[in-house]
Amino acid sequence: MKKLKIAVQKSGRLHDESLALLKDCGIYIDNGRDQLKASATNFPLEIYYLRNGDIPQYLKDGVVDCAIIGENLLVEKGEGISIASRLGFSKCRVSLAVPKTFKYSSIEDFNGKRIATSYPETTRNYLDEKGIEAELHIINGSVEIAPNIGLADAICDIVSSGSTLFKNNLKEVEVILKSEAVLAVSPNISESTTKILDKIRFRIQSVLQGRDSRYVLLNAPNEKIDEIIKILPGMKSPTLLPLAEDGWSSIHSVVNRDVFWEVIEELKQAGAEGILVCPIEKMIL
Ligand SMILES: Nc1ncnc2c1ncn2[C@@H]1O[C@H](COP(=O)(O)OP(=O)(O)OP(=O)(O)O)[C@@H](O)[C@H]1O
């Protein structure tokens, strides 16, 4: 049977969460240590562990059918590669930063400056769009050190918490793009392999929906049910079950984790008691 070839970062920030996601999708990987290629035991999938920076080329060449990769790398060198799913982890941005002491007023300040970066295409395109002429210095890592050693006036690199910038006396002044891990697809994927990809996408969607949601169970006196139901968003409408005690009901619903605490507070105020909150393993809409 045909197998879907997926590239996953060999080591680095995306590695662990990529494998955890596949595991949560019910895909078990026969993983001998230090293997560069492994097969799933219960799904038509072959996993290739590759250097992050090499993955876009493997996708373009059709060596792999899909990959878990940072969106920012696709912007840099992923022409023709499409995004099948956004995966919600490894969130970061690519930004321009200058020394803290620099009195920055606008993008015009980058004219004639030397900018160190690992993302020359992304930086060049952004500056071109803004009509700025600057000199780019390509460095593969520890970009934030460049202004301190006199190699550049500014940098363009990944920012997440901002602590690397802070430690190097830099400040973020322009956000070029926002990124997260994505499931990227080769332009050369075949029709039959796309069918396997669709199955994985469906599973990923169910896992991600589940991660974003909580199952809430609560008890309420019957006269409070209408008010409580108005607070609960739910998938369709809440489940309502009578309790053994007369005049009381149990209400079950699904709440998005982003609004979860606000909803719980409202529920308590509306008279909910014995509130239980459970994780959801998969959610199929
Ligand atoms: N500090 C961060 N916070 C969140 N996500 C990040 C952060 N740094 C990088 N990423 C994301 O993770 C991806 C992989 O980053 P990582 O640092 O592991 O590899 P790399 O150094 O870019 O590549 P290589 O393996 O080729 O050296 C990046 O492309 C980006 O999308």
Ligand SMILES: O=P(O)(O)OC[C@H]1O[C@H](OP(=O)(O)OP(=O)(O)O)[C@H](O)[C@@H]1O
């Ligand atoms: O805003 P922060 O949370 O500090 O994260 C940003 C830093 O994280 C990444 O480096 P990484 O740790 O991956 O090291 P690398 O340069 O060796 O890839 C990125 O290149 C920044 O340096």
Ligand SMILES: [Mg+2]
């Ligand atoms: Mg890195």
